[in-house]
Amino acid sequence: MKDESQVKITLPDGSERFYPKGVTALEIALSISEGLARNVIAAKVNNEVWDPTRQITEDSLVKLLTWNDEDGKATFWHSSAHLLAEALEALYPGIKFGTGPSIEKGFYYDVDLGGQTISQEDFPKIEAKMLELARQKNEYIRKPISKAEAIDYFTQKGDEYKLELIDGLEDGSITLYEQGSFTDLCRGPHIPNTGFIKAAKLTNIAGAYWRNKQENKMLTRIYGITFPKQKELEEYVTLMEEAKKRDHRRLGKELELFAFSEKVGQGLPLWLPKGAMLRERLQAFLSKAQSRAGYVPVITPHIGSKDLYVTSGHWDKYGKDSFQPIKTPNLDEEYMLKPMNCPHHCEIYKTSPRSYKDLPLRFSEFGTVYRYEQSGELHGLTRVRGFTQDDAHIFCRPDQVKEEFIRVIDLVLYVFKSLGFNDYSAQISLRDPNNKEKYIGKDEDWEKAESAIIEAAAERGLSTVTELGEAAFYGPKLDFMVRDALGRKWQLGTIQVDYQLPQRFQLEYTGSDNQKHRPVMIHRAPFGSMERFTAILIENTAGQFPLWLSPDQIAILPISEKFADYAEEVFFQLQDHDIRGFVDHRDEKIGRKIRDAEVTKVPFMLIVGEKEAAEGKLSVRRKGEGDLGSMTIEEFAAFFKKEASIA
Secondary structure: OOOOOEEEEEOOOOOEEEEEOOEOHHHHHHHHOHHHHHHOOEEEEOOEEEOOOOOEOOOEEEEEEOOOOHHHHHHHHHHHHHHHHHHHHHHOOOOEEOOOOEEOOEEEEEEEOOOOOOOHHHHHHHHHHHHHHHOOOOEOEEEEOOHHHHHHHHHHHOOHHHHHHHHOOOOOOOEEEEEOOEEEEOOOOOOOEHHHOOEEEEEEEEEEEHHHOOOOOEEEEEEEEEEOOHHHHHHHHHHHHHHHHHOHHHHHHHOOOEEOOOOOOOOOOEEOHHHHHHHHHHHHHHHHHHHHOOOEEOOOOOEEEHHHHHHHOHHHHHHHHOOOEEOOOOOOOOEEEOOOOHHHHHHHHOOOOOEHHHOOEEEEEEEEEEOOOOHHHOEOOOEOOEEEEEEEEEEEOHHHHHHHHHHHHHHHHHHHHHOOOOOEEEEEEEOOOOOHHHOOOOHHHHHHHHHHHHHHHHHOOOOEEEEEOOOEOOEOEEEEEEEOOOOOEEEEEEEEEEOHHHHHOOOOEEOOOOOEEOOEEEEEEOOOOHHHHHHHHHHHHOOOOOOOOOOOOEEEEEOOHHHHHHHHHHHHHHHOOOOOEEEOOOOOOHHHHHHHHHHOOOOEEEEEOHHHHHHOEEEEEEOOOEEEEEEEHHHHHHHHHHHOOOO
């Protein structure tokens, strides 16, 4: 039994320990083992990440975080952003600071250099200064401060960016953090001291509008990454070199898949013939799987009336951040480029009376949508302004939600398996119970939706993590995270349960009791978007796509012009077997033709010369394997069909 001077600490394994009030996570770790205490860099206290040195004064669920935890890495990198700021302030007097968060891999800090300049040539001296300061092992000290005191401090310092941030904060919720001679406005958390940072590398420099608003000043954004061991930095650098080789922007150009044009507009990809073939194959693959699963296709316009998005709630939630108006001669009409498909699908549902016997209804659409992303955030196919979602919306009865959700999970896993994404996990994204005003709808509907997702994921044995506050504004969701060949994590595929849009659009069905009832809506997109999925697929495969998906599956290589007619005959016969490719008629030696086909990642090279033409055969080579011997056209077609089957 605990007394009033103690707190009960519950650890993730369910074990309970009692400590004096004011105990810290580091002290808890030390009571378990010295080795653990040396590695703890943060703690999760009642699902909130804290400094490991912050006092715990009430009964709490505590998870000790190390470098091996995602939240531990985020804390480490956020602390490293402060170390970067301290180094910059020492090297560039008068510099002013915006914000410096952790990101998925590392951190950045937005700074106003006040007329000074920084280039990548300056990175080594900044890195050296960071490590010099890190070796001082200065503690990150948390200091609660009143709003007036915070305003006074940054007014004296002359940092208007921090003053603007303070203006939006509530008195009583403001903290400063100090390390060494540097003080920053920050809510934390941070690692115990700078000494944990043993290796640092600045990775990029770019421009960024203050608070992401184009009307604001352009600041300098400096990216970096740090590690607790030099060896890990070296491994990271090696990984990044491999990532450059796999960069979808480079491979997309080399393999002639897609392009961008300034005249067309930033963030609006142009799919070249080979890229279009790849995309069409992906779409046909998913369309076939969806048809087997009971989906029916629909098509909706690229624009919609503003009233549509007011009804859905998207206009109030996202406003001008997501919507691009279309000018019309009639000023009474307001149309927007479509940023999402779901409101249109609700209107399709309403085109006919629905009975409980009609449900579930599964509408699918490869719908192109448009969102105005900041130009500095555009990145190849992964961040664009026009993209096509493999969207679908399922309208079902409340008693069908869990079964339908499980069916969608099965579809997503089939897609992943077929395309070689075998390392994945799932994130259950729920409401933040302490900030319910961010969301629309009744508590009871949210509770039913969240329960359905949790139960469905458990029944399918998914490895899941739960994140509070990550739900969509209208409902909870299940997001799938996949690891690619380089170990990077990507969010692919999402499933969302929605009680709110059917309510807002007054959707109904007649139940078995002959009364009107409200359906439940499930949103889902296994790919997420065709553009982003293609980019990730290119990088995961390094452009060596599964055989069934390759734009050019064969290259027919005549040894000389004398065998061009036979090569064309082979090409047309293989087309009848749905085998795609081309004949290389160039006046080049066969060795050059083979090398060029290898470079462009064509899976099979079919060499035809005098012997092959006389015998009606092909000399078959496979990329990466070499000569497979001689085959007739029919033998090769049968072999190819077996090799190209989808998992």
